Amino acid sequence: MPQPDSPDPARASVASPWDGVADRLRASGLRWTPQRRNLVEVLREHEGHVTATDLIARCRELDGTTTPSTVYRTLDVLENLGLVRHGHAADGREEYHVLPEHVHGHLYCVGCGTTWEIRPETGALIVDALAADLGFSVDLTHVTIAGRCEGCQE
Amino acid sequence: MPQPDSPDPARASVASPWDGVADRLRASGLRWTPQRRNLVEVLREHEGHVTATDLIARCRELDGTTTPSTVYRTLDVLENLGLVRHGHAADGREEYHVLPEHVHGHLYCVGCGTTWEIRPETGALIVDALAADLGFSVDLTHVTIAGRCEGCQE
DNA sequence: GTCGCTATTGCAACGCGTTGCGCTACGATC
DNA sequence: GATCGTAGCGCAACGCGTTGCAATAGCGAC
Numbered sequence: 001m002p003q004p005d006s007p008d009p010a011r012a013s014v015a016s017p018w019d020g021v022a023d024r025l026r027a028s029g030l031r032w033t034p035q036r037r038n039l040v041e042v043l044r045e046h047e048g049h050v051t052a053t054d055l056i057a058r059c060r061e062l063d064g065t066t067t068p069s070t071v072y073r074t075l076d077v078l079e080n081l082g083l084v085r086h087g088h089a090a091d092g093r094e095e096y097h098v099l100p101e102h103v104h105g106h107l108y109c110v111g112c113g114t115t116w117e118i119r120p121e122t123g124a125l126i127v128d129a130l131a132a133d134l135g136f137s138v139d140l141t142h143v144t145i146a147g148r149c150e151g152c153q154e
Numbered sequence: 155m156p157q158p159d160s161p162d163p164a165r166a167s168v169a170s171p172w173d174g175v176a177d178r179l180r181a182s183g184l185r186w187t188p189q190r191r192n193l194v195e196v197l198r199e200h201e202g203h204v205t206a207t208d209l210i211a212r213c214r215e216l217d218g219t220t221t222p223s224t225v226y227r228t229l230d231v232l233e234n235l236g237l238v239r240h241g242h243a244a245d246g247r248e249e250y251h252v253l254p255e256h257v258h259g260h261l262y263c264v265g266c267g268t269t270w271e272i273r274p275e276t277g278a279l280i281v282d283a284l285a286a287d288l289g290f291s292v293d294l295t296h297v298t299i300a301g302r303c304e305g306c307q308e
Numbered sequence: 309g310t311c312g313c314t315a316t317t318g319c320a321a322c323g324c325g326t327t328g329c330g331c332t333a334c335g336a337t338c
Numbered sequence: 339g340a341t342c343g344t345a346g347c348g349c350a351a352c353g354c355g356t357t358g359c360a361a362t363a364g365c366g367a368c
Contacts, residue, residue: 033347
């Protein structure tokens with residue numbers, strides 16, 4: 001029965017994707033712990049791109065006893081629920097995309113350090129090109145492509 | 155004066171790109187050390203893709219005292235000479251491309267673990283698409299795109 | 309051949325991410 | 339409300355990659 005089971009009607013009307021997390025976890029035999037509550041709280045304020053390091057730092061502000069391994073493990077769980085996706089930035093660090101509405105790849109400018117989203121149409125073009133090349137089915141979300149943005153080319 | 159300065163005529167006829175390395179280093183005020191000689195020796199036998207870890211392991215076989223930091227630093231130097239390029243594999247680890255004849259990107263299959271090269275024409279298509287999108291000038295060599303190869307899709 | 313400058317080395321320590329393990333505490337059941 | 343199986347926690351240790359520093363050793367100059 002996919003009816004909203006949040007006990008708070010005011011919040012239910014907002015229909016944040018985070019609202020059902022606790023129940024979705026429990027429905028799979030998983031648990032809703034203070035540490036996970038904290039992480040979700042942090043993710044709420046970070047819709048967009050965050051590095052794992054940032055998330056860990058923010059979680060520790062809320063609860064000094066939080067350990068990195070817990071954060072990483074919880075992020076795995078949330079990724080299985082489709083609430084975050086992780087990828088590797090150009091320097092190989094982990095980067096999390098919160099609540100991706102649509103699948104998109106990323107561009108990282110080595111000049112100014114900005115991360116840009118690849119527009120869906122352009123992404124589709126890339127996916128098609130690689131499919132035609134080797135029959136490859138690409139997972140764009142996992143990738144950050146390095147280069148220089150318009151403003152950073154001499 | 156760009157004449158071959160290798161003292162060995164037999165070797166000069168082979169014209170391996172590695173032959174001039176020692177002199178190219180010295181010409182820039184850099185030095186030719188036993189550790190660098192070993193690394194070059196290892197790279198010679200590895201034309202293609204290698205992980206930094208593999209390189210370090212092979213170097214230690216030749217000389218047990220070699221330390222990781224030395225290998226990484228020497229790889230940086232060789233990258234400046236254009237003899238290797240490094241990128242990040244799908245899992246974020248470092249991967250080196252030895253003697254890249256042409257600029258090419260990489261595809262990593264999460265199914266079978268194989269790394270594939272993106273054909274130059276397809277690569278150019280991707281570069282063009284991103285240039286048209288955001289005016290982005292892409293460095294394809296630095297990137298590995300994850301996905302599933304033809305044989306690994308159900 | 310010797311000297312001296314300095315690039316390079318090895319070491320040690322750090323940061324990021326992952327993994328194995330024993331203990332804790334969530335939450336279903338009674 | 340009390341019990342209990344187990345998911346999840348913190349901890350400690352590991353592997354990869356990087357960096358600062360003191361000691362070493364290329365190599366050009368004399």
